[in-house]
Amino acid sequence: SKNKRCSLTPRAGNQLTPSLPHFVEEGEEAEEEEEVLTKEVEVGADGVSAMHPDLLELEVDREKCRNIRRHYRQLIYCVQQNREDIVRTASESLTEALEEADVLFDCVSRTREAVLDAQFLVLASDLGKEKAKQLNSDMRFFNHITFCDVLFVFVGLNWMEAECEEFSDCDDSIASFFWETVQKEATSWMLRAETFHYIFGSFKAEHSARKPRLEHHKRSCKMEGNGDMPMKLKKLDLNANQETTEKEVERILGLLQTYFEKCPDVPVSYFEFVIDPNSFSRTVENIFYVSFIIRDGFARIRLDQDKLPILEPTNTSQVDEENDSCSYGRKQGVISLSLQDWKNIISTFEISEAMIKNSY
Amino acid sequence: MLQKPRAHGRPCAQAERECGDPGEEAPSTSRGATGSSQGSRASLAAPAIGQRTQKQLDLKVAELVQFLLIKDQKKIPIKRTDILKHVVVDYRDVYSTLLKLAAERLQYVFGYKLVELEPKSNTYILINSLEPVEEDAEVRGDQGTPTTGLLMIILGLIFMKGNTITETEVWDFLRRLGVYPTKKHLIFGDPKKLITEDFVRQRYLEYRKIPHTDPVDYELQWGPRTHLETSKMKVLKFVAKVHNQDPKDWPTQYCEALADEENRARPASSGPASSS
Numbered sequence: 001s002k003n004k005r006c007s008l009t010p011r012a013g014n015q016l017t018p019s020l021p022h023f024v025e026e027g028e029e030a031e032e033e034e035e036v037l038t039k040e041v042e043v044g045a046d047g048v049s050a051m052h053p054d055l056l057e058l059e060v061d062r063e064k065c066r067n068i069r070r071h072y073r074q075l076i077y078c079v080q081q082n083r084e085d086i087v088r089t090a091s092e093s094l095t096e097a098l099e100e101a102d103v104l105f106d107c108v109s110r111t112r113e114a115v116l117d118a119q120f121l122v123l124a125s126d127l128g129k130e131k132a133k134q135l136n137s138d139m140r141f142f143n144h145i146t147f148c149d150v151l152f153v154f155v156g157l158n159w160m161e162a163e164c165e166e167f168s169d170c171d172d173s174i175a176s177f178f179w180e181t182v183q184k185e186a187t188s189w190m191l192r193a194e195t196f197h198y199i200f201g202s203f204k205a206e207h208s209a210r211k212p213r214l215e216h217h218k219r220s221c222k223m224e225g226n227g228d229m230p231m232k233l234k235k236l237d238l239n240a241n242q243e244t245t246e247k248e249v250e251r252i253l254g255l256l257q258t259y260f261e262k263c264p265d266v267p268v269s270y271f272e273f274v275i276d277p278n279s280f281s282r283t284v285e286n287i288f289y290v291s292f293i294i295r296d297g298f299a300r301i302r303l304d305q306d307k308l309p310i311l312e313p314t315n316t317s318q319v320d321e322e323n324d325s326c327s328y329g330r331k332q333g334v335i336s337l338s339l340q341d342w343k344n345i346i347s348t349f350e351i352s353e354a355m356i357k358n359s360y
Numbered sequence: 361m362l363q364k365p366r367a368h369g370r371p372c373a374q375a376e377r378e379c380g381d382p383g384e385e386a387p388s389t390s391r392g393a394t395g396s397s398q399g400s401r402a403s404l405a406a407p408a409i410g411q412r413t414q415k416q417l418d419l420k421v422a423e424l425v426q427f428l429l430i431k432d433q434k435k436i437p438i439k440r441t442d443i444l445k446h447v448v449v450d451y452r453d454v455y456s457t458l459l460k461l462a463a464e465r466l467q468y469v470f471g472y473k474l475v476e477l478e479p480k481s482n483t484y485i486l487i488n489s490l491e492p493v494e495e496d497a498e499v500r501g502d503q504g505t506p507t508t509g510l511l512m513i514i515l516g517l518i519f520m521k522g523n524t525i526t527e528t529e530v531w532d533f534l535r536r537l538g539v540y541p542t543k544k545h546l547i548f549g550d551p552k553k554l555i556t557e558d559f560v561r562q563r564y565l566e567y568r569k570i571p572h573t574d575p576v577d578y579e580l581q582w583g584p585r586t587h588l589e590t591s592k593m594k595v596l597k598f599v600a601k602v603h604n605q606d607p608k609d610w611p612t613q614y615c616e617a618l619a620d621e622e623n624r625a626r627p628a629s630s631g632p633a634s635s636s
Contacts, residue, residue: 080574123572133522141610142520144529147602148536151513154602172546175538179547182509185601188494189594190508193472193486196429 065113071104072116079123087130094131098124155181248285249292252356256299259355260313269349270301270309276354277346280339286356287335301333417454417461423447424462428474428486435562437483437585477563477584485563487589505547507554510539511564514555516599518580519592520613526570527578530555559583591624592617 079086079097086094101120108114152158155178259268274286290311293299300312345351427447431438448455463474466486473489476482517533518525531541539545541552548554556578559565563585570577593607596617600607608614 080572083573126572133524141612142599144517144521144533145536147517147520147599148533150603151537154604175546178537179506179509182513183506184509186509186512186598188492189512189590189598191488191491191589192508193432193470193488195433195435197433 064107065110068104068107068113069116072101072113072120075101075104076116076120076123079120079127083127086127094124094127151182152178154185245289245292249289252286252289253293253298255356256293256311257313264313267304267310267312268355270311271345271349272351273311273355275342275345275349275351276356277351278354280342282354282356283342284337286354287337291335412451412454417458420448420451420458421461421465424458425465425469428462428466428484429470432486435485435585437477437481437485437563440482440484475588477588485585485588505549507548507558510548510551510554511559512595512598513537514559514565514580515582515586515590515595516602518582519595520599520610524579524581527556527567527580530580555580564589592620 075097079094082093085091101117101124105117108117157174157178256268256273270290274283274290276282276286290299294301297314300314301309302312304310424443424447427443428438431442443459444452444455448458451458459474466472466474467489471488471490472486474484474486477485514530517530521529534540534551539548539551545551555565556567560567560583563583565583565586566581568579568581570579592613596607596610596613600609603609607617
């Protein structure tokens with residue numbers, strides 16, 4: 001980086017140091033020209049023109065002021081060009097520039113020059129502020145290049161350095177992976193509210209313009225003409241489930257009754273009847289269906305001499321008579337069956353296949 | 361299948377009106393349709409000022425909650441004027457009550473805090489009052505472009521470099537991660553727009569021109585939303601974690617973060633108010 005130091009040494013008098021760039025504001029020279037008296041001016045050997053003393057003084061003054069302005073502009077330009085160095089390095093160039101401006105200011109007597117001085121001061125103070133900020137940051141402890149490298153390591157892409165020179169050369173999937181991983185970590189440090197979305201569509205804050213009636217009418221006509229409309233669900237068919245239950249209950253009842261006919265004196269062990277050794281869920285379903293059978297009075301459940309539940313047939317005639325419901329003293333029972341219970345029963349009763357064969 | 365949702369409004373409010381059940385209490389002026397529905401408003405029985413039933417108030421609060429949630433989608437602060445214009449309307453006199461109730465509901469139901477972006481700014485944002493939990497990261501659905509990662513990196517850069525950096529420095533850094541101001545990015549699209557416009561509009565960052573720079577340069581600093589959604593200590597911890605180091609390894613920044621934590625712990629005299 002360039003470390004140019006502009007050292008302006010304004011000399012007493014009105015001579016320009018020839019080595020510095022001639023920096024003139026556009027149009028100013030022309031403006032000046034107009035003010036100068038048309039009287040011819042001869043420049044003598046000592047640099048001072050030979051004319052009327054009063055005019056001469058005026059001209060000297062103008063020349064002097066012009067020089068001061070040029071100096072200021074050069075100073076400002078110089079400082080701006082070397083901004084980076086002034087702010088970042090520990091150089092004294094800003095102080096030096098201020099000192100030079102100080103010296104310049106001693107010669108300032110007119111507003112025009114004072115304005116430039118003010119301009120320079122604003123620039124210098126801005127740079128001073130920047131410099132102060134740099135001091136605070138203690139840059140040597142945090143290196144942004146290191147930060148980049150550790151980011152890759154953190155994400156787990158340290159192998160990548162060998163593969164591709166620049167991250168942008170890499171596969172898209174690698175970039176996606178990188179940003180997703182960073183995202184995941186980053187979100188855990190922020191209290192960001194999740195964006196809210198309606199499941200079924202959003203609320204439009206703006207009132208959508210009403211479609212012209214003609215178009216609407218056309219559209220509705222069009223829809224009628226076209227017969228392919230999806231089937232509308234007019235009513236939710238909740239009965240479907242009930243039918244299935246009834247069918248199943250009937251089927252199971254049929255099985256039970258077949259058994260009762262075959263072996264009229266042997267009551268069915270409840271567990272052997274309902275348990276499906278291959279499926280816990282079907283067992284539960286069977287229990288459910290059997291409960292209907294019992295509720296409706298087509299079978300009876302009671303405990304035998306071993307205190308095990310058994311299923312017995314009931315006389316169909318008894319089902320219709322209300323008396324019998326009282327005499328049998330209908331009771332409510334709750335059967336609970338855990339997975340472990342089910343397994344235990346299977347092993348205890350040595351149930352190898354389900355009595356209730358599935359219809360499917 | 362379900363019908364296409366109506367362009368405006370809460371389905372229930374709409375349905376209520378359309379049912380036209382005379383038996384039921386007249387629905388409040390909470391209108392299903394927004395915008396230029398002056399005519400529809402006049403046709404509804406406008407309740408007398410001060411005589412609002414609990415049901416009407418509840419309806420209004422519910423609308424306000426919905427409004428705030430929707431407006432927060434883009435993460436652009438919600439202006440009080442918008443709230444008054446679109447939701448509160450003629451319930452202006454109970455505005456602060458409505459806002460307070462809405463804030464309570466947001467906190468209680470959603471776990472979100474309604475906070476004022478800056479004291480007396482009359483703009484609000486929603487932030488999460490629940491600390492993020494690691495397990496959530498797996499469950500969290502697709503929340504759009506993953507910009508938080510990029511944001512956090514920039515916030516880290518800004519803080520570690522003394523709370524301000526130039527745009528030049530940012531791009532100098534980001535190009536190492538394959539992000540350029542002028543090149544379309546696979547994930548972020550237009551990164552320059554994202555960083556210098558979107559994040560700024562969302563108030564995560566401040567973007568200011570640096571005077572007397574040629575070519576023109578800008579400086580980036582933390583915005584007010586950042587101070588509300590995270591903290592210096594948290595960002596430092598993020599940076600430390602990435603470095604696999606301890607936050608104390610950067611003493612200057614650590615002290616600054618500690619001071620910031622102390623400021624936050626102090627009962628704020630001009631703390632975020634949920635109602636104006």
